[in-house]
Structure formats: C-alpha cells, structure tokens
Amino acid sequence: MNKCRSEVVELPPYRALLVVDVKNFSGEKGRDHARITRHIPVILEQALIRCGLGELRERVRFEGSTGDGYFWGFDPAFLPFLLNPFLAALQDELEYQNKVNLGSDRQYLRMRVSINVGPMTDSGGNDISDGSGDARIETHRLLDSKPVRDMLTRSTSTTCVAAIISRRVYEDAIVSGYAADAPELYVPVDVEVKTYCGTAYLRVPKPSGDLLASGFTPPEPAGTGPSAEADDVEGSGSGVQQQESRSSIVGITHVQGGVGTAITGHQPQVHVGRGDQFNAPLGDGVNIIGTNRGRIRHHVNKSGDQGDGR
Template sequence: MVHKASELPPYRALLVVDIKDFSGVPGRYQADVTDLVPVVLRSAFERCGLTEVWSGKRFIISTGDGCALGFPSTVLPLLLTPFLQALQDELDYRAQVHADPVPLRMRVSVNVGAVTDSGRELISEGSGASRVETHRLLDAEPVRDLLARSGPATRVAAIVSARAFHDVVASGYTAEPQDLYVPAPVQVKQLADLAYLRVPSPTGDLLHSGFLPRAEPGGNGVDEHVSTEDRPHGAGSTANNAQDVQGNLNQSGDHVNQGNTNYTFHGTGNVNSGPGTQFNGADTRYYDKRRS
C-alpha cells in the first residue's frame, strides 16, 4: 500500500484530569463522581474568570474517572495559570461544604499538539499522538507520587509536557517564575521524556523533601547528612535513584530534547530544579559527547 502525505490536524491545548483513588470510591457513588468531574472543571474555570475559555472548548471526552478536553492552542497559558490554582480552590471549597460524596483530589496533565478536531462532536475527536502522550503523562509515577506524599489539603498535582512548558512558561506567557515547575524524568510504556511538576498548594512531605522523592537510606541517592542549605536551589530537592540524564540540552540546561549540544551528566543525589543547569550529584562531571 502506498501512503500519501496528509494534512496535519490542528494544534490544540490538551487538558486531562482524573480522580485520585477513584477505585476506592464506594460503587454507589462512582457514577455520581464521574458526572461531577466536568461540573467541577466548569466551576473552576468560572472561578478564575475563564468562562469563555470553558465555553470555547473544542471537545470533552469522559474517561470514567476523569475527562480529556481540547481547547484552542492560544489559551494554553491559561490552563496553567490561573486555572490550576482555581481548581485547587474549587476542590477546597467543595470539601468544606461537603458538596461531593467523597473529598476529591485530582491529577492534571497539560500538553499541546496536533489532534483531530472536526467540530462535529465525533467519538474520535482528539485523536493523535499528543493525546496519547497527555494520558501517559497523567499515569507517570512522579505526578502520582505528589499526591501520595502530600496531605489531603493538596488537592491538585499537575504534570506539564516539555513542549507546553517551553512554549508558555519558559517563553514568559504564563508570567510566573519558571522554578515553580520542577523537572522530572518520566517513563510510561513507550514514553520517555522530561516533564514538569506543578503543585499549587504543596503539603506534607512535599514541603519537607521537595517534589521529587528522597532516596532510601543506604541507597545510591542523596547523602542524608548534606543540609538543605548545601543543596542546589529550586522548588524540588532530590532524585530517587542515581541516574545518567542524556540527551540534547538547550543552553538553559533544563530540557533533554532541545538545542544542539549533547551532554551527559553523571552522578548521584541532588537535582537542580531551578531554571539553570540540571545535574545529578554534588561531584558532578560532564563532558561534551561530540569531543569524546
């Protein structure tokens, strides 16, 4: 079969959410919680003055314990700020007034890419590799770990694709500090990339240890005797295991798939999660692979 080139589907801002521990919701309430997800999202958009953004969504698809939505790519910055904080505030309010059968906590993934969008509300709307990637990000261990290591007052944990981060956060469109986002390597099935973690209201171990989990005592991770003052500055603090982070980095050193310089970073322990060079280990060594 001869395949011919075809037109690229439109770029859409992608938002996928799901409920933490949905399987733990009593069966009699699961249908109610499923129906509540778009209600909560709509209320969060309205809470932060984005009613028109909600009304302008291109598609919304239920996933049972959450939903996937597509928006015009121009509103991508707004899905990070002010929406993430508004979602946290909305879930806080609903918990206080006992609006839901159980208190809700949500994981959120944000991405941008080419997906189908016919405008005819077909069941296939939103199909494409970018949509698959967005769901993979939502299943990644780093974002799951955020809600596991935080208290119930942390109701939202978000993971942002590298493309979305560089397009709207690093480029200044969200008008917020880059170091609110912590870089984290993710690997889910065929997806292996660097993503960015964002928690509007961190609590529990996230405040004590940062957004990346501490290494187990006696393992190959961070030296437990190193004070936090001696560790690199940033919103997160430590890596889980000794790793080699390889790939093409841009000159800011915070993404493994951008730029032309190919570096390998060696070491164990700390990960600098600020906007500067990312590295592992206090005695980090690096080299330019083009010269080796």
C-alpha cells in the first residue's frame, strides 16, 4: 500500500465556494469571448456593491476564471450572505447590464450559480491548487446538472439567475436561519451527474415563463409516469391484460385447529390449515382451497357483491 495514502493527514479548512457560469457562452461570437470572460468578475463585484457587501470582495480567499464562468472562495462565516442578499443582487445587476450593454448581435447575459461549503485546500496565496477537494467537485457537478440548466431553459430572459445549492448549504445556512431566507424559497431536486448523486436545492430570485406556469419541477411528459403505465395495461397492443377488479371474500368451513386471518384482494393467496393442500376452481366463481383437515371456500363474486364466505 502507498505509504502516503495510509497516513493520517490534517483536514483542509472549510471554505464557502461560489461558482458561476454564463448560459450559452459558446453561442457568443468568438471575438466577444475574451470581453465576456473579463467582465464576469466585474459583474460579481458590482452585485456585491449593489447589496451593500462591497467589502466582501477583499475577503475572497481564492478565485479564478473557468473560461465561461468564475469562482470565489470565502471563509464559511460569509456563506449566508452569498445566498441572501447576493443572489437577488446578482439578478438585479445582470438585468442592468443587459439593458445598458445589449447590442443587436448580443445575447442576454444569464448565469447559473452553484454554492457549496466543505473542506478545500487554501494556501492563503490564491495558489492554482487552492479550492481543491471533493466539495469543489460537487460544486461543479451541481452547476452542470440538468435541474439548474432547466431553470434558464424553461424561463424567459427576465430570469437572469438560477442557483443551486448543496444540501449542506441548505441545512447550515437556510434551515438554521442564518441566511434569513425562507426555506420554502428553495426547491429540493435529485441530481445525478457522472458519478455524483445527491439532493440539492434550487433558488430562482425572479422566475418567469414555464417556471411560473408549471413550477420548478414540471409534471412528467405525456407517455411517462404511472398513468401512462396504466394506459399500457389497458391498450390492446400492449400484450398485457388488465386485471378485472372484483370483490372477493375468503370464507373458512370445517377447519380443525387454529384459523388464520382471512385475506381479501384481487388475487389473494390463502393457505390455512395443516397437511397437503389443493386448489380447485368451480364453474360458479368459487375456488375451493382444501387441506386434509378441512377446506377454505374462496368465493369470487363476478357481479361485484361480496360472497357469503361459506
């Protein structure tokens, strides 16, 4: 075994991590990519100033560009402020930027935001490896997940920010009350991206379009779900016959010894008694389930009325 892997090492410090990504960055003209990349951290800083948190810009532990996005690492004490009021301020700032900078050949700037907290490396000097750790990977998995992408796909350009936060952030900052944001504003979703699988929470400061009409988690498309499965059972071409719903009574006669519990249902399987057993259907809808010490009379009344159980 690798000696380094078997040794106990110190846990990295906990850091709050915010990562943003511009929607459809590749849809911008190549000549505009550099300008947008440079502009992203400026927008984030302006959002901090807009909500009265400009001093937080100087408290960033590590930061960097992802090409079509940007990330900031903070001491975890500042985590609540990244949720409230920063997310709403970022929505307002992007709306403003879209009004004053949008040209005829430019798209509206819209961002996905992922927020997490956990152990990450931090040299104190904004080293290239700072922010490394499982929590960092989880943050990017959440950012790339379908639920948060759908928030911008199913909304109009009015919605400039769609955020997704980890379960730990939700519990530590939202449920605890530190962020002073109502838990009802955050919608739980299941996330599966590559090898990551977990629960996260969506937050959209200004929903629009189908988000208002259908909610953050829309109903399943036609042709899927339990109702569709029932239709398949009823369909003539499915190869599966629907079971007829009929009432049934299980009655017991001439059984020596203890008697078990009578069971009702569509196809009850009842075997009560001792010794060899046999099942024999009769033409009147009565099944006789017998034992060598007595018999059980299973009466299926096709008219829908319950039999007498005799």
